[in-house]
Amino acid sequence: MADPAQVGRWDAVLPLPNVAIHAHLLPDGTVLFWGRRDDPDGSMNDHVGTPHVWDPATGATTPTARPALVDGTTVNLFCSGHVFLPDGRLLVAGGHLADGDGVNQACTYDHVTGAWTPLPLMNGGRWYPTVTTLADGRVLVASGSAVDGNGNSVVSTVSEIGDGGPWQPTVDFIGLPLYPRMHVAPDGRVFMAGSNPTTYLLDTGANSWTPVGPRINGDRQYAPSVHYAPGKVAYIGGGNDAGTDLPTAATEVIDLTATPPTWRAAAPMAFRRRQHNATLLPDGTVLVTGGTGGPGFNDVSPGRPVHTAELWDPAADTWTELAAEDVDRCYHATALLLPDATVLSAGGGEFMVGASPNAPADTHRDAQVFHPPYLFRGPRPEILDAPAEITPGEPFAVEAPGATTVSLVRLGSVTHAFDQNQRFVALPGTTALTAPVGLPPGHYMLFALSEAGVPSVARILRLLPAPAPRFAARAVAAAPVRPGADRTGTRVTVGLTAQCPYGLGPCWGGAYEALSGLDDVAAVDPVADTADSTAVVHLRGTGLPDLRRWPAQIARSAGGGYAFRGIELTVTGSVEKREGRLFLMGPAPLRLRALRPGTELAWDLATRGPRPATAAERNAYRDLRRRAARGPLTATITGPARRTRTGWSLLVRVVGP
Known part of the structure; x- marks a missing residue:
């Protein structure tokens, strides 16, 4: 044993x-x-x-x-x-x-x-x-x-x-x-x-x-x-x-x-x-x-x-x-x-x-x-006498034979892997103690400890309130500036799956910081779309995002806390047919493709998988080809965007005028 x-x-x-x-x-x-x-x-x-x-x-x-x-x-x-x-x-x-x-x-x-x-x-x-x-x-x-x-x-x-x-x-x-x-x-x-x-x-x-x-x-x-x-x-x-x-x-x-x-x-x-x-x-x-x-x-x-x-x-x-x-x-x-x-x-x-x-x-x-x-590890000291209340900055004494130090531990209040109330302070000696200044007031456990580190049973005492200390200005390490309100660049919808089971909406803090740190992002919309598990960012310019770097940058900030699923764009331009293929001529040529099952960006939190497209979304590419066959047209197209070695493609989900 x-x-x-x-x-x-x-x-x-x-x-x-x-x-x-x-x-x-x-x-x-x-x-x-x-x-x-x-x-x-x-x-x-x-x-x-x-x-x-x-x-x-x-x-x-x-x-x-x-x-x-x-x-x-x-x-x-x-x-x-x-x-x-x-x-x-x-x-x-x-x-x-x-x-x-x-x-x-x-x-x-x-x-x-x-x-x-x-x-x-x-x-x-x-x-x-x-x-x-x-x-x-x-x-x-x-x-x-x-x-x-x-x-x-x-x-x-x-x-x-x-x-x-x-x-x-x-x-x-x-x-x-x-x-x-x-x-x-x-x-x-x-x-x-x-x-x-x-x-x-x-x-x-x-x-x-x-x-x-x-x-x-x-x-x-x-x-x-x-x-x-x-x-x-x-x-x-x-x-x-x-x-x-x-x-x-x-x-x-x-x-x-x-x-x-x-x-x-x-x-x-x-x-x-x-x-x-x-x-x-x-x-x-x-x-x-x-x-x-x-x-x-x-x-x-x-x-x-x-x-x-x-x-x-x-x-x-x-x-x-x-x-x-x-x-x-x-x-x-x-x-x-x-x-x-x-x-x-x-x-x-x-x-x-x-x-x-x-x-x-x-x-x-x-x-x-x-x-x-x-x-x-040995006999426990016993607190024979201790004050019921102490005042910050004022002396007090503890009678505890065999003790060499005392400590104060604030009463615990814990949930979800975090105690919102606990605090520890060690005080040397027992007879000439000074109540600490700057601690949150309230009830603390007072322990007396032997030289071997064996604690007594605690006395619970109250640290009285004191005026809050003045805030002293101090140098602080520089940190990247948060993206501002510039939303004139390309609008990009980002699919992120939170490890947290409650979805991207409530589990938003780490995602917001990770998206804010992307090199080409100027601003992040403050609220995520809970239903689709997506967020909206705005680029610094009117081009397309650097998708080769985004997954690694998100992982450096958020670890495995969020899975990057891809992006969706809304782009307006002329639709052209080249060698039987459709292209949208926007900030960069985008090859247009059909939206296939499993390629949707919107997420279903209950099934932990892509939300199936509607019938209209599944047929959007087919309908666009029919319109393009009748002659040149200008359209606003929304859908998941992919970047491959040969260029960009846009999976047609919604076609606007």
């Missing part, structure tokens, strides 16, 4: 009344969680849901009231964002109407009263938003998608800031990813670490976004990022490599206090992972659990889910393989640090596979508790 002092130990699997897709450590040490639907055989688009509270001390679970709007309309908090307010209430923003279509609600949960309280509505629905507690205690809600009047699932470009009253908009940002990985920097700005390749700082005072520069490994979806030390952020695994479609094992780190801050490679994990969780531990290490190493979005076929946990030591930049859990913890799994320094690993499943729910065997209404190796 493996030594738990080296690899840790997992407890037996414990049942839960629902899949813990969203999990939160409350200020009283209990865990609030909820899933997608109460009935495992019910609708995947229920507009009601019952959160539960699990007590680690007793193992008991208790349902809470169901959250609702002011008028009593129930809401489903699945796919919402959440974070703790300075007073300990949990704020939840957004929720689920259908995949890609969110609710505009916001509400709070009070663990003392057990009550849900609705807040003012946001500026639009948000599905997959991120919520961040700012340095002054207000909250920022960013991203999240909803269906617009044209039937497109559109990611919100305008973030909002609130404190329980009416929401205030911030400057817009086109191309935000779903669940952006956001962290409050030491100077009070908000750092977006992913999943898009280029990372940014948002100054909520000046209302501006500043590019920091690209991560090394491009677009990496469904990967955790952690604020593992003040100003230091790690981005771990995720995404899909171009070609193999596998996730990466790579780790990247950035120090936001450096001038300029720059991403660099850290040691990679032993296992490729996507859909995994990363949990900050009291000794400053990072525990990674779950995930899949297979290709695609969420491969849970035998041998693909990763059961072996890994531990990253940032000081040594080393990874250690730990004990393996018993259950697949992939998409919709969560992990949460508990006050006794163990980690709850829970959930997984409750997703759509095409038009049907996943197999029941892949839905996990259960959890396991992990005891990290540090709990087997």
